[in-house]
Each structure stands twice: as C-alpha cells, then as structure tokens.
Amino acid sequence: GAVVSQHPSRVICKSGTSVKIECRSLDFQATTMFWYRQFPKKSLMLMATSNEGSKATYEQGVEKDKFLINHASLTLSTLTVTSAHPEDSSFYICSARYGPYGYTFGSGTRLTVV
Amino acid sequence: GNSVTQMEGPVTLSEEAFLTINCTYTATGYPSLFWYVQYPGEGLQLLLKATKADDKGSNKGFEATYRKETTSFHLEKGSVQVSDSAVYFCALSDRDSGGSNYKLTFGKGTLLTVNP
Numbered sequence: 001g002a003v004v005s006q007h008p009s010r011v012i013c014k015s016g017t018s019v020k021i022e023c024r025s026l027d028f029q030a031t032t033m034f035w036y037r038q039f040p041k042k043s044l045m046l047m048a049t050s051n052e053g054s055k056a057t058y059e060q061g062v063e064k065d066k067f068l069i070n071h072a073s074l075t076l077s078t079l080t081v082t083s084a085h086p087e088d089s090s091f092y093i094c095s096a097r098y099g100p101y102g103y104t105f106g107s108g109t110r111l112t113v114v
Numbered sequence: 115g116n117s118v119t120q121m122e123g124p125v126t127l128s129e130e131a132f133l134t135i136n137c138t139y140t141a142t143g144y145p146s147l148f149w150y151v152q153y154p155g156e157g158l159q160l161l162l163k164a165t166k167a168d169d170k171g172s173n174k175g176f177e178a179t180y181r182k183e184t185t186s187f188h189l190e191k192g193s194v195q196v197s198d199s200a201v202y203f204c205a206l207s208d209r210d211s212g213g214s215n216y217k218l219t220f221g222k223g224t225l226l227t228v229n230p
Contacts, residue, residue: 006157032216034217034218041225042222042223043203043220043221043222043223044158044203044220046217046218049217093157093158095158095218097216101146101163101165101207102160103148103160103207103218104160105150105157105158105159106157107156107157108155108156108157110155
C-alpha cells in the first residue's frame, strides 16, 4: 500500500518551454505532498510542500514562479517547470505523507533541458 | 532547526563484510527516524524506521536503533551483498519551524559499493 506514481520518468525539452511532472497517490489520499530536487551525488533538496486545496509552501531560495505546484485533488500534485533552462536539468522526486510516520516516494523524473 | 549528519563516504566493502553507516541528528521536538535507500535512477525506498527512543528498526538484515542519549540512528548490517550497493539516506521527521507541518530532513547520503 501507499504507492505514489510519478510521470514521466524521463523528459527532454527545449530551452524556454515548460514541462509538467505528475505525482499520483494510487491507493491512499495524500493531503500533503513534497517536491524534491536532487543534484548529482548530492542529497535531496526540498523545494516545496503542497497541501491539497491550498497554495504550496516553498523553501527559501526556490522560485515559485518558475516551479509551479498544483495540488488540486487528494490524489494528484503537479510540478510545472516554466521556461526551462539547462540549469533546471535535474532529478525531481515527489513524496507523499501517509499516516503519522509514513512517507512514500515516486520513482523520480529525469529532466534534461537542451 | 532540525538537521541530520551522516558519514558521506563513499563506502566500499567486500561481500559479506560488516557495514556501519553513522547518523546523528539534531531536532527540537521528538522526531521519528528513517533510513531510505536509493538505487541508481530510482526514487527512494523506505528501508526501516523508528518512531521513539530505544526502538529498533530492522529490514532485510539491516538494523538501526534510536538512541536519544547520543542522538544517533546508526545503520548496520552483518553481512552485505553486492545487491546492497546503493545510496543510503538517514532522515528525521518532525514539525517544521512553523509548527504546522511534518516534513523530512535528510542527511547528504552515503554511497555504498559492495564488490564480489
């Protein structure tokens, strides 16, 4: 149980275009979801926390106008990278909280901006 | 604020060797502690967790004990296998600085390579 599905797993886009990444909870309702960015050989950087039906809370230094997060339902959160540039290339991972102590993670999205 | 410090490695071991990855934490409240594992190109998988002091989490031969007195949660395995090669993250869950949301704070990860 507590499975999160993240799509796409890989995406290549041209500089200046926007890319949407989806994160779905398959067998539970996720009131809180998290979006992380992972750089090569580095830990995960929390970008933002999204609560269903309300605006996301962004971590310091994360551009909210560039990384748009929508959590419109209890099973879906999306991250849109707007006007992507090569420096946005990274591995993005979503996570959802379930129960009092549980966090489950998506399989990640490798974004390459060319 | 909350923080997690773990040995960064990389750690290279021979098959059947004993593994220890140290993890210490700083938290303002009473956190839950976790070890996650990440295989190449994949997301994170929960390896084990402990929710209160003196709890021992265990899974797939890995163990870690929540030590409040030393604020530690060291990961151990008695005999590693080649298939254990991955990145291991120590993490804690506690309320954020605003006090309204629980979130995970991660260590920097430890790359483990096990050679046959």
